[in-house]
Amino acid sequence: MTAVTGVSRRTALKLGTAAAALPLVHIRSAGAAGRLSVGFWDHWVPGANDAMTKLVRQWSDKTKTEVSIDYITSVGNKTLLTLAAEAQAKAGHDIQAFPTWEVHNSAELLEPMDDVVKRLSAKYGPVNSIVEYLSKIDGSYRAVPAISGSQVKPCCSRIDLFKQHVGMDLQAVFPAAAAMGPGYDAWTWDAFLSAAEKCSKAGFPFGMPMGQFTDAVDWVGAMFTSYGAELADAKGNITVKSDAVRQALEWFKRLMPHLPGDVYSWDDASNNRALISGKSALIMNPPSAWAVAVRDNPSVGEQCWTHPNPAGSKGRFLPYLPYFWGAWNFGKNKSAAKELIEWLSEREQAEALCTASHGYDTPPFQSMTDFAVWANEGPPKGVVSNYQLKPGHNAKASIAAFPAPPEMAVQIYNQATMTKMVARCTQGGQSIEQTIAWAEGELQGFNR
Amino acid sequence: MADGATLPIGVPIAARRPGGMQRFMRQRSTIAFAMCVPLLAVVISLVVYPAIYAIYLSMLNKKMTRFVGLDNFSFLLGRPTFQMVIFQSVLFAVSAVILKALLGFVLAHLMQNIPGRQQRLWRGLLLVPWVIPLAMSTLGWWWLFDPSYSAFNWVLNAFGGPSIPWLGATWWARFSVILVNVWYGTPFFLIMYLAALKSVPEQLYEAASIDGAGFWQKLWHVTLPMMRNVISITVLFSLIITFANFDIVRILTNGGPQDQTHLFATYSFQVGIQSGDIPLGAAVSLFMLPILAVFAYFVLRGVNERSKEAM
Known part of the structure; x- marks a missing residue:
């Protein structure tokens, strides 16, 4: 019997079953030599999950291992909830994707990966200091930096607006080449402030969020780091009462009048919308904002250019949010889990993943920043050439709250202490000293 | 067939009497308990166990390796x-519940005066906020409040x-979150109060009219006393739910x-x-438990006493 709507009960059941099974991919290999259950991050970029499935199928055929993949969305923090549940139950997937701070939370339950990282580093060079900070616990790597989902957040600016209102040719200063152009060293936070003021006066304020979401925390963290403004040192000593922190907050007091008044309540999509709608001359984001602009507002998309962030007195820093692949020590097939993680981290597979994600994914090795995808993407051609941190950028990867001990840093990061400090002294009417005193109290609480 | 109703022939009466276990199994209370077992299993596994586990978690150190008693609290x-x-949680819950109760009360009275068929239509329409999944409707509100493209601001x-x-x-942010909660929760009060209003005997109003009572006197001396239990239970239930809002x-x-604007659940x-x-997260989430438990005890005790008086 067919329902009035034209959808039969049987069809509805079939659709329901298909929808329920959608995030689960089951790969069965003839003569399976074992089973492996994997929880990967559900990629934003359409087609990226398919590329991952294809690669895993290749590995499965090669090793005769039966693999099932769950693509777990990070929407609604489902990845965090899944990790917490599996850690509590000591059951679940063999391999899991761990967001930035989660390796430390589950370190005791993760299989050591020193051998895998050692072999990969021997082939592709050392991992950066942020990877080490986030995944090396008590001298042992507990996870491997993942290609899929790892991202950096450089500037994505409007070529036309910068030429017109700032007098800066972005493609000349930050060419799609190994070396940066003339004027690169002058791209400092002071130059950024001056450009922000000019663009704001022209009606295209920079889209820099100042709320409690990661985009805000990341860029504010990189700015603090480039002035040497640390809230706590590597031993957990609270160092927020410093001239460097005062200097950073002073800089924000000068910047905030030139940003949109509502940035204190922006989420991670607000800056994307500001760029895509043509209202903003600069944001800091992975290429997703540009990609949507190309689709939804091509006249804006073809004027975008990704380039390194400004430098401060202590250097130039690029916000880096890596994902990790880890194997639970209660997993049933630990050796196969490590084998798959290592195989996926190799150059050929890494390039396939980066290409499928249109350059969004970020490999942990600098030797892998030369994949063709970043040079070829457009319009304009080379738009994401400077998305990855290249040797010519003379910059370092950073994460907000570094170098505080990770168990303290994760709270500084997730509770957005830095952006709240900025908001307190620029929106909340507090003096810089009052703001620092407030932060000191918060940090004492995080250090319990 | 050997069910309990079958009696073996030729066996003396005394010997045919059921044993202690059999008698126990045949008791109505035993049967009632047996029928409740599935429900009890669900409640124990999905409510009691998680609650006890949360209390246990809240008494551990950060690494969950050591018992620290009430240190987290x-x-x-x-x-x-x-x-x-x-x-903020108290402000959010108390102001939202008061507003929902007042609005629900007014709307229930307005609804009561609408004739039959139209009343069903309006009742259905006013229930819409309550039946849409909250996460989805809140997204709609978010678009209305959006910092850059707010429809309200437009x-x-x-x-x-x-x-x-x-x-x-x-x-403004506190106002906005309370507003959305009131929008979502008012239909619950409306429907409960409407059901309570319909159960007030018409003769009471007629008697009050004969005695010369006006609208406010009828409201104060007839409607409110008759709705007191429903109001108490509704406010209690809503307060618990609103405190737990996420x-x-x-x-x-x-x-x-x-x-x-953080509440216990979001924090x-x-x-x-x-x-x-x-x-520490478990400790935050359990913080209101003793206060709400005491509040619930007094409210339910009041309801019980009034029910006994009415009998």
Whole structure:
């Protein structure tokens, strides 16, 4: 019997079953030599999950291992909830994707990966200091930096607006080449402030969020780091009462009048919308904002250019949010889990993943920043050439709250202490000293 | 067949009497208990066990390796941010419940006066906010409040008014989250109060009219006393649910600006899940339990006493 709507009960059941099974991919290999259950991050970029499935199928055929993949969305923090549940139950997937701070939370339950990282580093060079900070616990790597989902957040600016209102040719200063152009060293936070003021006066304020979401925390963290403004040192000593922190907050007091008044309540999509709608001359984001602009507002998309962030007195820093692949020590097939993680981290597979994600994914090795995808993407051609941190950028990867001990840093990061400090002294009417005193109290609480 | 109704032939009466176990199994209370077992299993596994486990978690250290008693609770009480969360949760729950109760009461009276068929239509329409999944409807509200493209601000601007930072300024953000909760929760009060109004015997109003009572006197001396139990239960239930609210703040403000809209649930999530301190998060989420339990005890005791008086 067919329902009035034209959808039969049987069809509805079939659709329901298909929808329920959608995030689960089951790969069965003839003569399976074992089973492996994997929880990967559900990629934003359409087609990226398919590329991952294809690669895993290749590995499965090669090793005769039966693999099932769950693509777990990070929407609604489902990845965090899944990790917490599996850690509590000591059951679940063999391999899991761990967001930035989660390796430390589950370190005791993760299989050591020193051998895998050692072999990969021997082939592709050392991992950066942020990877080490986030995944090396008590001298042992507990996870491997993942290609899929790892991202950096450089500037994505409007070529036309910068030429017109700032007098800066972005493609000349930050060419799609190994070396940066003339004027690169002058791209400092002071130059950024001056450009922000000019663009704001022209009606295209920079889209820099100042709320409690990661985009805000990341860029504010990189700015603090480039002035040497640390809230706590590597031993957990609270160092927020410093001239460097005062200097950073002073800089924000000068910047905030030139940003949109509502940035204190922006989420991670607000800056994307500001760029895509043509209202903003600069944001800091992975290429997703540009990609949507190309689709939804091509006249804006073809004027975008990704380039390194400004430098401060202590250097130039690029916000880096890596994902990790880890194997639970209660997993049933630990050796196969490590084998798959290592195989996926190799150059050929890494390039396939980066290409499928249109350059969004970020490999942990600098030797892998030369994949063709970043040079070829457009319009304009080379738009994401400077998305990855290249040797010519003379910059370092950073994460907000570094170098505080990770168990303290994760709270500084997730509770957005830095952006709240900025908001307190620029929106909340507090003096810089009052703001620092407030932060000191918060940090004492995080250090319990 | 050998069910309990079959009696073997030729066996003396005394010997045919059921044994103690059999008698126990045949008791009505035993049968009732047996029939409740599936429900009890669900309640124990999905309510009692998680609640006890949460209490256990809240008494562990951050690494969950050592029992620390009530240290997490005393630590929280000393934190200014948590003191602010207590204030905000109380402000949010109490003001939202009062507004929902008042609006529900007024709407129930208006609805009561609408004739039959139209009443069903209006009742259905007014229930819509309550039946839409909250996370989805809150997203709709978020678009209305959006910092840059707020539909409300667009209307205000069209009439020459200034834009309002609905989610970016402390008191506007608090107002916004309370407003959405009131919008969502009012239909529950409406439907409960409407059912209570319909159960008030018409003769009482007629008698009051004969005695010369006006609208307010009938409301005060007839309607409210007759609805007292429903009002108590509804307010209690709503207060518990509103204190535990998560979706609205999580979607609209994520606790901002500067933590000034966090509630117990959102702060617990931030501390426990996002910042990796599950015991402290459990302690935050359990904070209102004793206060609400005492409140619930007195409300339910009042309801019981009134029910006994009425019998």
